[in-house]
């Protein structure tokens with residue numbers, strides 16, 4: 001189990017216990033904690049509705065693949081710290097990660 005901190009769209013932070021050995025990606029973890037993530041593509045890295053900003057620990061994440069970069073490129077509010085949560089599989093190197101949810105809320 002690792003600990004990551006999640007900041008929601010209005011700035012509230014919560015520490016989450018995240019299992020790193022059950023095969024869930026970070027988008028699925030956030031949904032399990034009832035964050036409002038649409039994930040319309042089901043984790044294929046093409047809808048961008050799981051857009052997050054990494055506030056701390058980016059150096060411990062695997063690099064983006066081309067697909068993730070292409071999708072992030074379509075977002076007007078993406079920056080160098082942007083990632084797609086569905087493309088990140090928690091592992092022990094990610095202890096202490098701090099992320100902020102950037103994707104727009106479902107309307």
Ligand code: FES
Nearest residue numbers: 045046047048086
């Ligand atoms: S769930 Fe669609 S890009 Fe992550």
